[in-house]
Amino acid sequence: MTAAVVAAHSGLAAIVGAERVVADESARATFTVDGRVPGLLVFPQSAAQVAGVLRFVAEHELAVIPCRNATKLGVGNRPRRYDIALSLKEMNRVWHYEPADLTISAEPGMKFGDFLHFVGRHGLWLPLDPAGGGRASLGGIVATNSTGPLRLSYGAPRDMVLGMRIATSEGKVIKTGGRVVKNVAGYDMAKLLIGSYGTLGVIVEVSFKLFPLPVELGTFVIPAGTLGIGRDIRRRILESPVNPMRMVLLDPVAATLVRRGTPLAAEVKEPEIWIECGGSEKVLNRCARELGELGKAAGAPVQRLEAASAEGAWARIGDCHDCLCEASPKVTILKVALPGAAGEEFLSRANQEAASEGVRLASFTQGGVGVIHLGLLDETAGLMALISRLRSAAEDLGGALIVERCAPELKERLDVWGAPGDDFGVMRKLKAAWDPKGILSPGRFVGGL
C-alpha cells in the first residue's frame, strides 16, 4: 500500500464515515483484480458520497475500480493501478417504482435476484439472464451490458435502460434520459456508460422499463447430432412462427455440465438445442407442435421438459462461467460475438483448431444472437497462439473475440479485447472528457483506456 493510499484513509472516512472505509488485509484481498489488491475499500451509501469519493480520488490522483463485491471483475485488461475499491453494495434502494407504468429506478448495488423478487410480486420482470445470475448487481449488469440467451427476444440492458444518474470523476452527479419509456431529449449519455466497464463514471441510479412475466414457460430440447444439423434446426426455428424467448446450442461437454446437479443430469453425447417459449398452455402446445414438426423434418426428436426441472438448467446456462469453472479450474473463457448465422461455422473452425492444439472445448452458443461463450478446458503451451487463431477466425466471420477469463500470466501477454477499430480515436477522447485524470479503472478497457 502506498503512502498516498494510507494518507487517503482519513479523507475518505470524512466523506463516507469511518466504519465504511476498510483497510483490513483479508477484506481487501477479496477485492483482488488480476493479482492487484486495493489499498482501501470504500462503501458509500448515497450518490453524493460516491461523487465525494470520486472527487477526492481525483484530487489525490489515485485509481479506483467501481464494483459491488468484485466477483465479476475478471473481464478486462490488468488495471494499470488500483488503489481503491469502490463497493456499491450499500446502495441497494429502489426509487420511483410504479408497477402500472412498468418502470422502476433503483440503485446499482441491488442484487439482480432481489430485484426480480421485488418486481415479481406484481407479475413483472426485467428479462435478462446475465452472467452471475441473481448474484449479479444492477450496476454491474448495466456497466457490462451483460446478457444471456434471453437477448434473442428481449434485447440487452442497452434496450431496457430509460435513464441514469452518474457520478463523474469530477465529483458531480449528472442525469441522462429519464423515467419514461420514450424520451429523446438531449444526448443519450446512458449508451456510453452501458458496457463501459466502469471506465467513464459510476452509475448511482438506473431506470429500467419492465416487462410482464410470461404466464407459463415451456422448455424443449432437440438433440442436434452434428453442427450441420444444428444449423439446419436453428434456421428452421427462426423462420417458423414460434418466437422462442431464448435458444442455445450446447456442445456435448456444455450440455452435460448444464444438466449436472439438476434432475436432468446425464452424460450427453451430441450437441443439443435448448429452446424456451413463454405463454399460455395453448400457446406452448402450439410451440410444441411446430417444434415437433420441424424436428421431424430435420431428423431430430423433440423433448419437452418439466418447467421446474428446466429452471435450474437455464440458470446454469445463464451462469455459464460458473459451469465452465466447475469443469476445469484452469479454464480460459472466450466470448465470441458474431453475426447470428455464423455461430456453427465458427464452432466448426474452433473444433479443428482446438483439436490440433490438444485442447478440449465447451461451448454455449446463443442461437440467433451470435454470442458464443467458449471454454478452453486445458492449459497448454500453445494457448496464446490458439486464442489468436480463434480471434482471427471470429474476425474473418465479421465478429470479435474477448477473453473473459484467463490466467493472470496470460493477461500480461495479450489484449483481452483485441485491436480497436477506426473509431478508437473518438473513444479515447470520450474517455478523456469523462475522466480527464484517468482515475476510473485505468487501463482495463479497450486499447488500454
Next chain:
Amino acid sequence: MSLDHSLTLPETLRYTREAALPREDWGSNSRVAPRIQFLQRGRLHEPDRMKSNALIRDLGRIVGSDAVLWRPEDLMLYEYDALSSITQPQAVVFPTSTKQVVGVIKVASQAKLPVVARGAGTGLSGGAVVAEGGIVVGTSRMNKILEIDLENRRARVQPGVVNLDLSLAVSDDGYYFAPDPSSQKACTIGGNVAENAAGPHTLAYGVTTNHVLGLEVVLPDGEVIHTGAKCWDRPGYDLTGFIVGSEGTLGIVTEIIVRLSRKPEWVETLLAVYNSVLDATRTVAAITARGITPAALEMMDGFTLRAVEEATHAGYPMDSAAVLLIEVEGLKEAVEENADQTEAVCRANHAREVRRAKSAEERDLLWRGRKNAFGALGRISPSYYVQDGVIPRTRLPEMLEFIEQVGKTHQLQIGNIFHAGDGNLHPLLMFDARDKDQSERVVKAAKAILSKCVEMGGSITGEHGVGIEKRDLMPLIFSEDDLEMMGRLKTVFNPRGDLNPGKLLPAGRLCGELRVQVSQGGEV
C-alpha cells in the same frame, strides 16, 4: 438574398401563414398545415459574390454541378422542415458517396460554413434546417440499399433510403424494418437515425436506436469512422448508441447497419369506442396491468377523429368522445387470447363498442386514418402546432383533464392524438397564424403542457427531437452540470460546432440566462 435578411432581428417568434401544399397520401405531419416560423438573431452570412461563386464551383467539382443548388429560388424549399423556417442555406448539395460527403465537409470547413445534413425534411423540431446559414447536405441521392442479409437479419443502407422502401424490399421474404414513423412513406432512415425516430409500433418493438447496430460517420474534420458492426457487442464504447438521436450534431452518417424483424404470423386490430375520453385513457394502463403488451396502442379524441373521418372515411364513429386503436401481434393463439383479454379490459372500462378489423383492407384503412391524422386536422384549421410530450402512462387521465383546462384558459381548440401506450402525447393546438394574439396563446399553452409533463416526471420530447424548437427548454429537465457534460461530449466530435449549430443544446452557456428567456415566453 435581400438586404433586410442581414439585419439583426430581435430574438422573438414570428408567425407566418404559408399556402398549404397539396396533401399527399402519406399523411405527412409536415406539408399540410401552415406552421410556426421561428426567427432569431440573424447571424446570416452574406458572402460576397466572388467568394460565393468560388464556393459553388468547389462544391460542383466534388458532387457535380447538377448536384448543387445555389439560386435563391432553389434554396427556398430548403429553408423549411415540418416545423420551421429560419433562413436560407448558402447552397444545397446532393452527394452520392461517403467520399463526396468528405469533400463537401472539407470545402465547408475552408469556407468556415456550417454543415447540416437533411433527409426528407419531415422532421418536427427544426433539425434539418440551417439555423445560422451554411451548406445543406441532402441525402436524397444516397438512397441505395447496399446489402440485405436475411439470415443474419441485417441490412446495410445509405442514409437517404426511405424508411418504408427498406421494409418493402424485404417484405416478400417476411421481414420488415420495425421503426414506423407516420411519415414513413417519405422520411429517410438517416433522418430516423438522427432523431431516434419512433412510430405507433415502437410500443412493443422499441425505437430506432434499438434497431441500429452500426454506422459509418463523417466527422467535421473529414475523418471517416465506423462504429458498431453487424454483430452485437463489438468491444468499446457504444458510439452507435450515442450518435443515434444526436440530431446531426456529432457527424454525418453515411451508412447504417440496421436490424430487420420477422413479420408476425397473426395480427388483430381493435377499435375501442368510448363516450368518455377519460375512460379511454384509463383503459391504457389497465391493458398493460393485465400483462398484455400490444404492438400499438393509440388514442384519438373525438375532435380529432371527426376530422380524420371526414378526410379518410376510415369508419371511425363520428359521435364518440375517443377511440383507442389497438394492435396485437404474434403467434395466432397468443394474439387471439390477447385480443380477447384486451377487448374485455376495454369493455370493463366502459367502451361502448369494440370492433375488430375483419380484413387487411379494413386494418389498413384504420391505420391510414391514424397516420393521416395530422393532415386531416390541417384541413379544418388554418394552422396547428403539434406537441410531443411524454408522461408516465398512468397519468394520462389527469393529463387529459389538464389539457382540456389549458384549452379553456387560452381559448384554444386542442385535438389529442396520443401514442397512449408509451405515454407519448401529441396535443394539436389549433390556431390561425394570422392572428397574433392566438399565436401567442398557442405558445403559452404548449409550454404549459410541456411543463406539466416535466412535473409528472416525463419529458419534453418523446420522438420529435429537441432541434431548434426545444433547445432552450432543455433546462426544464436538465441541470447545468448535465448540459455541461453534453456540451463537452459534443465537443469531442464537433469541436468547432460546424455541424448543425444552434440545435439540441441551449444556445448560451449560462443556463440561468436561458431560464429567464424561457420564463419570458421564448421559444417552445
